[in-house]
Amino acid sequence: METPGETPAASPTPANEQNRSTDEARGPRLREIPLRLMVPNLITVLAICAGLTGIRLAFEGRYELAVAMVLLAAFLDGIDGRVARLLKATSKFGVQMDSLADIINFGVAPALVSYAFLLDGARSLGWIAALLYAIAAGLRLARFNVMEDRGIKAPWQSEFFVGVPAPMGAMLVLLPVYLGFLGVEQTKFFVYASVAYTLLIGYLLVSRLPVWSGKATGVRRDLMFPILLGVVLYVALLMSYTWEVLSITVVAYLCVLPFSARAWKRRYGTITIADDGQTL
Numbered sequence: 001m002e003t004p005g006e007t008p009a010a011s012p013t014p015a016n017e018q019n020r021s022t023d024e025a026r027g028p029r030l031r032e033i034p035l036r037l038m039v040p041n042l043i044t045v046l047a048i049c050a051g052l053t054g055i056r057l058a059f060e061g062r063y064e065l066a067v068a069m070v071l072l073a074a075f076l077d078g079i080d081g082r083v084a085r086l087l088k089a090t091s092k093f094g095v096q097m098d099s100l101a102d103i104i105n106f107g108v109a110p111a112l113v114s115y116a117f118l119l120d121g122a123r124s125l126g127w128i129a130a131l132l133y134a135i136a137a138g139l140r141l142a143r144f145n146v147m148e149d150r151g152i153k154a155p156w157q158s159e160f161f162v163g164v165p166a167p168m169g170a171m172l173v174l175l176p177v178y179l180g181f182l183g184v185e186q187t188k189f190f191v192y193a194s195v196a197y198t199l200l201i202g203y204l205l206v207s208r209l210p211v212w213s214g215k216a217t218g219v220r221r222d223l224m225f226p227i228l229l230g231v232v233l234y235v236a237l238l239m240s241y242t243w244e245v246l247s248i249t250v251v252a253y254l255c256v257l258p259f260s261a262r263a264w265k266r267r268y269g270t271i272t273i274a275d276d277g278q279t280l
Contacts, residue, residue: 037091040084044097047076051105058116066113067177073105074170099145106166107137110173114198117177121191129198133173136202140166143206160264161211164204168253173201175250181243204257210264211257 054069080098084090111130119126140163147162164172176194180186238245 034089036087037089039087040080040089040094041097043076043080043083044094044101047073047080048101048104050076051101051109054109055112058113063113063117063177064181066116067174067181070105070109070113070170070174073101073109074167077101077105078167099141102141102166103134103138106141106170107134110170111137111198114174114177114194118180118186118191118194119198121186121188122195125195126191129195129202133169133198133202133205136205137166137169140164140169140205159213160260161213163207163209164201164211164257165213166205169201169205171246172204172250172253173198175247178243178247178250182247209257210261212260212263 050069051073054066054073057063057066057069077098080094080101081090084094111134115126115130119130122129143162144166176190176197184190234245
């Protein structure tokens with residue numbers, strides 16, 4: 001019982017409260033991150049390094065290595081998301097890193113490599129074409145991110161892209177470079193034709209053209225082994241006749257685009273696609 005005039009003794013502070021106050025003074029506690037969560041981000045960083053290295057090699061005049069690095073960057077950038085989903089390591093940080101890598105590898109790197117190899121022969125027009133392509137790639141990627149963030153997706157989104165996808169755009173825009181490696185002379189006509197071609201690919205990126213994605217396409221069991229053999233043959237030819245195979249691939253892809261739009265019209269009639277991917 002307390003006597004009048006006496007101050008009650010201070011009760012001792014519990015140990016856990018002392019530890020909590022000490023932790024708060026030190027700041028947020030660092031926790032260990034599982035290695036599997038780091039793997040997709042490491043792939044994304046490697047892709048950025050490859051794209052930037054390709055730009056450096058281009059301005060050093062080592063064009064074949066530069067194109068190889070840009071294509072490697074596009075490949076790495078294409079698999080990091082799949083690896084993240086496979087390892088169940090998706091995160092908001094990874095999404096932002098991937099977007100940064102996309103604009104570098106699919107927009108800036110191929111534009112600057114093409115400019116250093118060929119487009120600078122057209123002076124300011126060549127630079128304008130490279131600039132517009134890089135901006136178009138950024139707009140295409142922004143539209144893709146907006147469409148992916150939508151809670152409800154239209155049925156056609158599992159079958160078609162809106163415009164040429166940015167990874168394929170990076171491969172397409174380098175066609176004049178492939179032809180240059182095959183010995184096509186860089187005449188004034190070829191240079192200015194390459195400027196027009198670069199602008200065309202930039203337009204295809206931001207267009208509303210329905211492009212078949214192949215995501216929802218199934219493969220019959222009896223065709224699985226022939227398709228696997230075909231892929232092996234394609235990779236073998238790509239290793240042996242790199243620029244010839246890439247040139248043929250680009251031309252074949254461009255030829256498929258009208259048939260893709262025709263398939264869209266047959267299946268969905270006169271429905272058009274808005275800029276944000278919604279149907280009108």
